[in-house]
Amino acid sequence: MKKEVKSIIRIFVGSPGDVEEEREAAFEVIDRLNSHHWRPRNIAVKGYGWDNTHYPKLITNSPQTDIETSLPKMSEYDICVFILCHRLGTPLDESFDPLEDEGRQPTGTEYEFYGALGAETPPQILLYRRMMKFSAEAGVDRKKRREAFEQLELVDDFIEKNTKEGKTFTGDYHKHKTDDDFKTRLEKDLTALVNRLLKTPAQPDKPKIDQPLSIPSSYLNWLRHKASDISLLGLDNKEAHNVRLPQVYVPAITPTPAEEGEEKKAPWNMERGGHDLLLTRLNQDSLYLPGAPGRGKTTFCNWVCWVVASGAIPGDDHELAAEYREELPQDLLGRLPILCRLREFWGHMTCRKDNGDWTRAQLETALCNWLDKKKPDGLTSTLFLEHLKQGNCLLIIDGFDEVPPSREYDGHVEYPRAALLSGLKKALPHWIETGNRILLTSRPYGLNPGERQGLGLAESEISALTGDLQRLFVQRWFHAADREKGKIKAVGLLQQLDARPDLNEFRTNPMLLTALCVKYDEGSRLPKDIHDLYSAVINQVLHNRYLDRAHEVAKVRRRLGVIAWEMHSGDLAGKQRSVPDAEIHEEEIEGVLIDYARSKPHDEGGEDEAADKREDLLSRSGLLLPTENNQAEFYHLSFQDFLAAERFVRSGQSVEDLVASHAGTSQWRQTLLFLFARLTSREDLDTALERFSVLGDYLDRDSLRQNPRPAILLGDCLEIAQARGEIGEWSRIYRQTCYAALEVVENPEHREALFRALGAAGLDDRPGVGLDENGLPDIAWQDIPAGEVTLSGNAGAFPVETFRLSRYPVTNAQFQAFIDDDKGYKNPEWWADLEVEPDKSWSSRWKEDNHPRETVSWYEAMAFCAWLSDRLGYRVSPPTEWQWQHAATSGNPGQDYPWGSEYESGRANIDETVRGAGSHYLRRTTAVGIYPQGDSAQRVSDLAGNVWEWCLN
Secondary structure, eight states: OOOOOOEEEEEEEEOOTTOHHHHHHHHHHHHHHIIIIIGGGTEEEEEEOTTTSOOOOOTTSOHHHHHHHHSOOGGGOSEEEEEESSOOOOBOOTTSOOOTTTOSOOBHHHHHHHHHHTSSSOOEEEEEEEOOOOOOOTTSOHHHHHHHHHHHHHHHHHHHHHHEETTEEOOOOEEESSHHHHHHHHHHHHHHHHHHHTSSOOOOOOOOOSSOOOOOHHHHHHHHHHHTOOGGGTOOHHHHTTOOHHHHOOOOEEEOOOOTTOOOOOGGGOTTTOEEEHHHHHHHSOEEEEOOTTSSHHHHHHHHHHHHHHTSOOOOSSOOOGGGOOOOOTTTTTSEEEEEEHHHHGGGOOOOSSSOOOOHHHHHHHHHHHHHHHOOTTOOHHHHHHHHHTTOEEEEEEOGGGSOSOEEETTEEEOHHHHHHHHHHHHHHHHHHHTOEEEEEEOTTSSOHHHHHHHTOEEOOOOOOOHHHHHHHHHHHHHHHOTTTHHHHHHHHHHHHHTOGGGHHHHTOHHHHHHHHHHHHHHTSOOSSHHHHHHHHHHHHHHHHTGGGGGGHHHHHHHHHHHHHHHHHOTTTTOOOSSOOSOEEHHHHHHHHHHHHHHOHHHHOOGGGHHHHHHHHHHHSSSEEEOGGGEEEESSHHHHHHHHHHHHHHHTOOHHHHHHHHTTOGGGHHHHHHHHHHHHHHSOHHHHHHHTGGGGGGOSHHHHHHOOHHHHHHHHHHHHHHHHSOOTTHHHHHHHHHHHHHHHOOOHHHHHHHHHHHHHTTOOOOTTTSBOTTSSBOOOEEEEOOEEEEETTTTEEEEEOOEEEESSOOBHHHHHHHHHSTTSTTOGGGGTTSSSOOOOOOOOSSOOTTSBOOSOOHHHHHHHHHHHHHHHTSOOOOOOHHHHHHHHTTTOTTOSSSSOSSOOTTSSSSOTTTTTSOSOOOSSOOOTTOOGGGOOTTOOOOSSSSSOOOOOO
16 A cells, blocks of 8 residues: 655756756656655655656747647755756847846746746755856867857856855856766755655654653663674674664665566665665664674664653764765654563563463553663553553564574463464554554565464564675774774775775675674784684674673574584485585484584583583584575585684594595585694694695696685685795695696686685786895896777777787786885886876775786876886886787787687686677686686787776876
């Protein structure tokens, strides 16, 4: 059922025809704000203009007449946006009145502007001008040049007339240089003006009562204090004493519901434009809020309580896009907020021995018993019931999945989850009809589809953090935790995260991102050792999940380990799995825990506790999750890999045998890597390398050709080992392996993995890739013969003299030498003939030494060449466009590629899946020169694929 529209606001966009990009941007801003900011508040905002609103174009009418008769009158708009640059527009015909003070015919833009300005109740009028250098091109005839100057003068006079009277400013307008500047300014202006127009919106009717029920201020203060506690966000008490939730919270979002008949948005379209604010959604309706562990369900519950108890949305020092700006939830204010954490509540439930069927009265009684025992300041169960009956409660029920399905109590079995579900089914319709607002949270599989439907709540799943929210979270977290150095730390962590694609899963989850913030804060770096990083994250997660049982964290971690190892090995089930299972049945979990209890009777107690321990792990650990059909899985496979490796070390089994059995299986690669990292942490490096030395048996050319995965695993291990000490002869062995792989390994994904590790460990010594003995770029020059090139677009033919071109694109190691040189990047001498001055260089997204340097501007490329010319003693520059094309076609005008006229799969690092050219798509740069099949006839690499390359012109 469609909601009634609360308000309709009309925005007119007027301009001449020389600001087409701004017009498009204006309607884009209106549409985006409408979708994410106003529509959720039940407000309709519509943009109008001659180019986006349909109107019949009659042969008997002038264009302005058609516009005037078909669009609303200027007095009927709420906001008018006018945009100018160098033109004011074409004069209207004589059917329109001339300008009184000038005697000339107005242009269409002037006619619309003065029509709005002269209305009895004028709309809000905004005026923008693009500040762009004026140029009357030499090739334009004299008449057109004169007209261009006249138009520029008209614009200047128009702005002077409407913003000044003598030397006094009577009006104001905005200047902008880029589309982004314009969009940012317009977005802020429209948001402010629409909010001003809606300053006193109608509020939904509350139930009428003879005397308003009071909400004790002492209770609101108590709740505000409890809700602002951020212990669950990863800060220890010593760190958190001055940090509260409002300082670090980032808005929770949910997918925008599809309109009737509209297809649901695909997950990859959610980064932009596919979400609503959860607080806005809750302000409109009662909700069921599912979400994966760590997505921020409990934090959102705390935030709602804090906002309602405070009656305010706190300000913030960080820039926030309009789509993420929360507004005070007017329909939640004045309600009695109750935060019921079911982890605490279910112990106060008194259930029957049968199927646990509950009535609304029983549920309300249980809530009252819980409140009486909790004793929040100033609130009694009697006052709670009065508010509930009057429809004045905001009841937040957090963590349905944390209520156990069954328990033994007083000699019989009870079913608390079924009892709660039946009570909610009976109570929710009555509570909501009375006027209460309800929020129920759970992990996705806490309620099955039938149970969710039976509750009758609108569903809004909490989304992962977008890139913008990730950055905002890190900035706020460090600003709160360390005001003096927080900004520097935030930039540092974000840079390290950009360089670690293996941590992408961590970034989108607030719980895991918090753990990364905590770990980074310990030493202003993330451990390169992946074992230490995962160990720290798991400890952080479990610590926050078991705050009341901190002494059991180590035991919980070991239980998770035995389950993970069983999923990998199948030892207990006698299955001898060749690849790990991603799921395990709940009965298998109980069997694993029973077997573990038998082996550790002093630590684990009796076998009869296994079922309770299983439920505890599934409901509380945040790492092992229930799925459908009584199955369970780890939050991410990498956690299963890590815990399995940790358990294997404890088992005392042979490392050599495990490596020999599974090194060639890609699904075991991460587990074996975690195992190696743990060994280097717990034992000396030589011992760890010796235990993995069996990998050396798989490095000959025939083994590489058949299965390069053991070599890839060795490269990953050496990257870890190199950070811990000397790796001796293994450096030479691995280099030879990689160079041989260029000839015998066909799959580019495998070559990419081998050379990525070679670069990360700093072992790639190919000529032309790194630095020479003087610390300067070691450029390997290739001779390119003379020829002639015809450029596309009728640009003409160009002769090409013999020249030399570097064999590889400039690598990260080579460009970094320019940055690190005291007389390099910051030296104004290399920028003297350029239009810019040296600024801070952008960091390369993929930072391995042997990868091409990217995110380099043309100016930086020119400055690099000027510096290198000075250091080498001869002139170096980027190639001209015709030189580059000549080299990229191997000097053959009949070719489109270095190897021929047709693309051939596997010869270049591109997305081959776009047009069906092949199956390869690496989604990142690769080490230079690892596609020898794609080299030119002159042995120049990467002229197709990998990175775009600047030309001199």
